Every structure is written in C-alpha cells, then in structure tokens.
Amino acid sequence: xxxxxxxxxERTAAAIRQAALRLIHERGFAAMNLRELAAAVGISPASLxxxxxxxxxxxxxxxxxxxxxxxxxxxxxxxxxxxxPLARLEAFIGHHVLYHLERKREVYIANFELRAxxxxxxxxxxxxxxxxxxxxxxxxxxxxxxxxxxxxxARISAYAMLAMLTxxxxxxxxxxxxxxxxxxxxxxxxxxxxxxxxx
Amino acid sequence: xxxxxxxxxERTAAAIRQAALRLIHERGFAAMNLRELAAAVGISPASLxxxxxxxxxxxxxxxxxxxxxxxxxxxxxxxxxxxxPLARLEAFIGHHVLYHLERKREVYIANFELRAxxxxxxxxxxxxxxxxxxxxxxxxxxxxxxxxxxxxxARISAYAMLAMLTxxxxxxxxxxxxxxxxxxxxxxxxxxxxxxxxx
DNA sequence: CTGCTAAACGAACATATGTTCGTTTATCGA
DNA sequence: TCGATAAACGAACATATGTTCGTTTAGCAG
Numbered sequence: 078x079x080x081x082x083x084x085x086x087e088r089t090a091a092a093i094r095q096a097a098l099r100l101i102h103e104r105g106f107a108a109m110n111l112r113e114l115a116a117a118v119g120i121s122p123a124s125l126x127x128x129x130x131x132x133x134x135x136x137x138x139x140x141x142x143x144x145x146x147x148x149x150x151x152x153x154x155x156x157x158x159x160x161x162p163l164a165r166l167e168a169f170i171g172h173h174v175l176y177h178l179e180r181k182r183e184v185y186i187a188n189f190e191l192r193a194x195x196x197x198x199x200x201x202x203x204x205x206x207x208x209x210x211x212x213x214x215x216x217x218x219x220x221x222x223x224x225x226x227x228x229x230x231a232r233i234s235a236y237a238m239l240a241m242l243t244x245x246x247x248x249x250x251x252x253x254x255x256x257x258x259x260x261x262x263x264x265x266x267x268x269x270x271x272x273x274x275x276x
Numbered sequence: 277x278x279x280x281x282x283x284x285x286e287r288t289a290a291a292i293r294q295a296a297l298r299l300i301h302e303r304g305f306a307a308m309n310l311r312e313l314a315a316a317v318g319i320s321p322a323s324l325x326x327x328x329x330x331x332x333x334x335x336x337x338x339x340x341x342x343x344x345x346x347x348x349x350x351x352x353x354x355x356x357x358x359x360x361p362l363a364r365l366e367a368f369i370g371h372h373v374l375y376h377l378e379r380k381r382e383v384y385i386a387n388f389e390l391r392a393x394x395x396x397x398x399x400x401x402x403x404x405x406x407x408x409x410x411x412x413x414x415x416x417x418x419x420x421x422x423x424x425x426x427x428x429x430a431r432i433s434a435y436a437m438l439a440m441l442t443x444x445x446x447x448x449x450x451x452x453x454x455x456x457x458x459x460x461x462x463x464x465x466x467x468x469x470x471x472x473x474x475x
Numbered sequence: 476c477t478g479c480t481a482a483a484c485g486a487a488c489a490t491a492t493g494t495t496c497g498t499t500t501a502t503c504g505a
Numbered sequence: 506t507c508g509a510t511a512a513a514c515g516a517a518c519a520t521a522t523g524t525t526c527g528t529t530t531a532g533c534a535g
Contacts, residue, residue, distance in 0.1 A: 105392070230454075239443075240442070244439025263436075267433060
C-alpha cells in the first residue's frame with residue numbers, strides 16, 4: 078500500500094497522541110506496544126515513525142506538553158487571583174483540581190511513568206514538577222507569614238496537599254455522583270480545614 | 277550445573293520476593309524481566325520456576341501478602357484502640373502512615389500494578405482494598421454520628437485522606453529530615469485540622 | 476502538468492522475554 | 506546407606522516488540 082486518500086500529518090499525529098495517552102494510562106508505558114498503538118490509530122506500526130522518532134520520545138513529548146500547560150495555566154490563574162493570600166491559595170487549589178480532573182490521564186502518566194524516561198528526560202520533567210511544587214510552597218509560606226495559616230512545615234504540607242488533591246482525581250468518573258464544582262469545593266475545604274469539627 | 281551446596285528453598289523463595297519487590301518498585305512490573313530478577317537473586321532464570329508458577333502469580337502473591345497483612349494489622353490496632361472515636365481514628369491514621377512508611381514498596385506495587393493483574397486476580401485485590409477503605413469510612417461515619425467530625429461526605433473524605441496519607445509516603449526517605457513519629461504527627465494534624473489557623 | 480515531499484504500507488531484522496525441558500547433584504527422612 | 510525429592514543449571518523455543526528499509530502513491534507548490 079501507499080499513502081492514503083485524505084491523509085493528513087497533523088491529524089494523524091494528534092490521533093497518535095490521544096491513543097497513546099489512553100493506552101499508556103490503561104496499561105502502562107512498558108506494557109503498551111507500538112503495534113497496539115498503531116492499530117488504535119488505524120495505521121501500520123511503521124507509519125508511526127512518520128510522526129515520532131522513538132517510543133521513548135513519544136512518552137517524553139506527552140509529559141513535556143502536560144507539564145508546560147500545567148505551569149502556564151497555574152501562573153495565569155495566580156496572576157488573575159490578585160494578592161490576597163487566601164484567594165491565591167484557593168485559586169491554586171481550584172485550578173489544580175479542575176486541571177487534574179480534566180486531564181487525568183496526562184497527570185497519571187507524568188506521575189507514574191517517570192521511571193520509564195531516560196535519565197536526561199526524567200531530570201527535565203522532575204525539574205518542572207519541582208517548579209510546580211514551589212508555587213504551592215510559596216503560597217503556603219505567604220499564608221503563614223501573614224498569620225492566615227498554621228503549618229507544621231510548609232514543604233510537608235504542600236506535598237500532603239498535592240498528594241490528596243492529585244490522588245483523588247485518580248478515582249474521578251465524569252458520570253459520577255459529584256460534579257467538578259462540588260469536588261473542588263469539598264477538597265478545598267478538606268485541605269484548608271481538615272475534618273475535625275470547629276469548636 | 278546442578279543443585280548448589282547449602283541451597284535452601286525457603287531462603288531462595290524469600291530472596292526472590294525481596295528482589296522482586298525492589299525491581300518492580302524501581303522499574304514497574306512489565307519492565308522487570310525475569311533474567312534480571314534471577315540475576316539479582318543469584319540464580320538462573322529457569323531456577324525461578326522452582327519457587328513460582330508464573331511471573332503473573334509472583335505479582336499476585338506479593339500483593340496478596342501485603343493486603344492480608346494490612347487488613348490484619350489494622351483490625352488488631354483498632355481492637356486495641358478501644359471505643360472512643362477520636363482515639364480509633366488516630367490509631368488508624370498512625371498505623372496507616374507507619375505501615376506505609378515501612379512497606380512503601382509493597383504499597384506502591386499494590387496501588388499501581390493492579391492493571392498488570394489478570395482480571396480475576398485484580399478483582400480479589402480490589403475487594404480487599406475496598407474492605408480497607410470501608411474501615412476508614414466506618415470510622416468517619418462513627419465520628420460524624422457523635423458530632424466529633426464535620427464531613428461533606430464520608431466516602432470522599434476517606435478517599436482524600438487515604439490519598440494524602442499514602443501519597444506522602446511515596447516520597448519518604450529513611451535518612452530524611454523527619455522521623456516516622458514526626459511524620460505521623462504532622463499528617464494526623466493535617467488530616468484532622470487542615471492548614472487553616474484555628475480562630 | 477509535473478515533480479518534490481509527505482505519509483502510508485508490507486516485510487523483515489535483531490533482540491528481548493516468559494517459559495519449558497532434560498539433566499545434575501545436594502539434602503534429608505527412612 | 507540409600508533412594509526420593511528439592512533445587513539448581515544450560516540450552517532452547519516460541520513469541521513479542523522496537524525499529525528500519527524499500528516502495529508506493531496522494532497532496533501541493535511552481
């Protein structure tokens with residue numbers, strides 16, 4: 078066979094990325110094979126290489142796109158949130174939850190397939206993750222400095238919050254009992270106030 | 277070659293389990309190959325099969341042992357904690373964190389390699405996980421019923437707490453800044469009271 | 476129209492990987 | 506002491522998998 082009528086590079090590349098997200102999320106990167114990916118896209122395994130250089134670079138590109146978008150969106154949201162510490166913190170939490178609900182596959186992959194990356198690629202993604210964590214740590218320290226927050230340790234608190242806010246999205250189903258807005262509200266309150274009744 | 281002087285089935289089986297825990301944790305189940313596992317144990321790939329039936333059953337056995345221990349220990353701890361809701365909840369949290377610090381590899385594997393299990397095996401592990409989650413949900417509802425806790429939703433709160441308490445252990449280093457006791461204390465407080473200053 | 480490039484294909488290669496087989500020898504109960 | 510069993514080995518098998526190659530044809534700029 079040869080080139081297919083109506084074929085379009087951009088469209089195929091996007092289809093590959095979408096299918097790869099789904100398959101890596103379902104099976105894991107190592108367990109996903111390129112024949113299966115090609116079949117999901119509807120092309121032959123060889124044709125994948127018209128749109129990517131290696132399996133490894135496919136994974137890296139997916140992660141890089143995700144981390145870039147996450148950082149950019151976060152900065153935009155914080156800029157729009159003004160200067161009041163509590164508002165900024167709530168803006169961060171709200172955006173984090175919504176983003177993680179919306180792009181749960183990217184998030185899952187970026188969190189759990191780091192070990193599948195070459196060391197150099199992994200270092201780059203880890204660096205971006207640290208940048209993201211630093212945003213929250215700064216917010217917490219800001220809040221502690223103004224007396225708004227009471228932290229045992231800003232870094233530990235940040236990690237715990239991120240673990241909670243991220244982990245919960247893993248179980249999210251779009252057709253579930255709760256909508257995104259309710260999930261944001263519940264988790265904002267959990268993070269800020271815990272579960273103990275205020276007296 | 278043939279049987280090695282001093283060889284002992286129990287010892288080799290234990291060494292396989294330990295090495296498998298390490299390798300699966302480092303690389304993921306699909307990315308761990310049996311030649312590497314055998315080399316880590318110091319035997320030939322073929323010899324692995326004197327101690328396990330398939331690669332799949334090795335994974336399942338590791339997960340089953342972990343979930344069984346987790347459930348048994350939890351029940352023991354709760355039995356010892358008496359009847360006071362807050363004490364029981366703190367006992368659960370304390371045990372959860374300590375167990376997850378101590379056996380972080382098992383925990384990580386049980387959480388993230390479910391998809392590598394055969395459907396029947398996965399169903400069994402998922403059932404045990406639900407049992408575990410039910411313990412916490414019960415504790416939260418107990419606490420809410422007595423007015424101790426103020427929950428938006430017991431199930432969501434339970435998932436969020438577990439995500440936080442489990443996720444944080446992923447980053448734990450035995451040689452780190454904080455000891456287990458401090459980590460327990462910080463996270464108990466985070467879960468119960470959040471980060472907002474009490475007024 | 477025409478030719479260059481993009482985008483697809485089938486086929487094959489080299490290697491990796493789970494597993495089995497036949498064999499060998501240490502261990503241990505009778 | 507002796508035989509059954511346990512526990513190891515090297516070698517091989519069948520298959521899976523990432524990737525490359527040469528070829529073919531659609532799309533599009535000139």
